[in-house]
Amino acid sequence: MKTLLTSVAGMRNMLELARTHRCRILQASTSEVYGDPLEHPQRESYHGNVSPTGPRACYDEGKRCAETLCMDYHRMYGVPVKIIRIFNTYGPRMAPDDGRVISNFIVQALRGEPLTVYGTGGQTRSFQYVDDLIEGMTRMMRTDDAVTGPVNLGNPEEHTIAELASEIVRLASSPSRIVYSTLPMDDPKMRKPDIAKARHELDWHPCVALEQGLIETINDFVKCVDICL
Ligand code: UDP
Numbered sequence: 635m636k637t638l639l640t641s642v643a644g645m646r647n648m649l650e651l652a653r654t655h656r657c658r659i660l661q662a663s664t665s666e667v668y669g670d671p672l673e674h675p676q677r678e679s680y681h682g683n684v685s686p687t688g689p690r691a692c693y694d695e696g697k698r699c700a701e702t703l704c705m706d707y708h709r710m711y712g713v714p715v716k717i718i719r720i721f722n723t724y725g726p727r728m729a730p731d732d733g734r735v736i737s738n739f740i741v742q743a744l745r746g747e748p749l750t751v752y753g754t755g756g757q758t759r760s761f762q763y764v765d766d767l768i769e770g771m772t773r774m775m776r777t778d779d780a781v782t783g784p785v786n787l788g789n790p791e792e793h794t795i796a797e798l799a800s801e802i803v804r805l806a807s808s809p810s811r812i813v814y815s816t817l818p819m820d821d822p823k824m825r826k827p828d829i830a831k832a833r834h835e836l837d838w839h840p841c842v843a844l845e846q847g848l849i850e851t852i853n854d855f856v857k858c859v860d861i862c863l
């Protein structure tokens with residue numbers, strides 16, 4: 635309930651603020667609006683495959699509704715909204731206990747604990763380094779008022795979760811083994827952005843390859859290993 639209401643009521647509050655002060659406003663939307671996608675890679679024109687009642691719906695539907703609110707404020711009041719759909723992002727200073735896959739795997743690898751792959755590990759994600767995302771966000775905010783998005787921001791380099799686990803074990807020189815457990819309900823089977831629109835409208839593309847980004851992230855986690863872990 636907190637996730638859903640923050641996404642929707644929180645966005646309405648921010649849109650009112652932007653309307654009052656005549657500001658442009660960035661909506662940090664998400665690849666989750668595509669749900670468990672039936673189109674691959676995902677273009678902005680794809681309307682997605684989201685379960686409205688499943689355990690992820692509070693986030694997915696909350697963010698979808700926030701996009702709707704943005705476009706209504708744009709059409710009704712001329713608020714310059716900028717909607718970006720952020721695909722899986724990682725990098726230094728992630729919270730080690732945020733529960734997402736890269737932070738989980740790095741913490742597990744550094745502790746020598748088993749890496750917990752959910753399901754078979756055959757599901758895919760496309761991981762974007764944080765610096766690339768920031769560059770894309772900055773470019774989006776500099777566009778003309780007529781550019782509302784949504785625009786995908788992500789790295790189209792797609793990997794299975796099993797590949798990711800092996801890569802993190804290798805890069806962290808970890809003795810950890812890999813274990814398999816139950817796949818959460820509604821976990822998307824694949825995800826990869828089509829970034830043609832970002833290339834065209836923002837002249838943007840990601841520059842940091844997964845190996846390079848993981849090395850930076852592992853080095854950052856090592857620094858706080860005694861404090862945080
Ligand atoms: N995952 C995993 N082990 C973990 C955490 C996540 O295998 O310890 C899987 C998860 O089931 C999903 C993928 O990794 O298929 C990405 O999960 P995350 O929560 O990072 O992002 P999202 O599912 O929201 O894309």
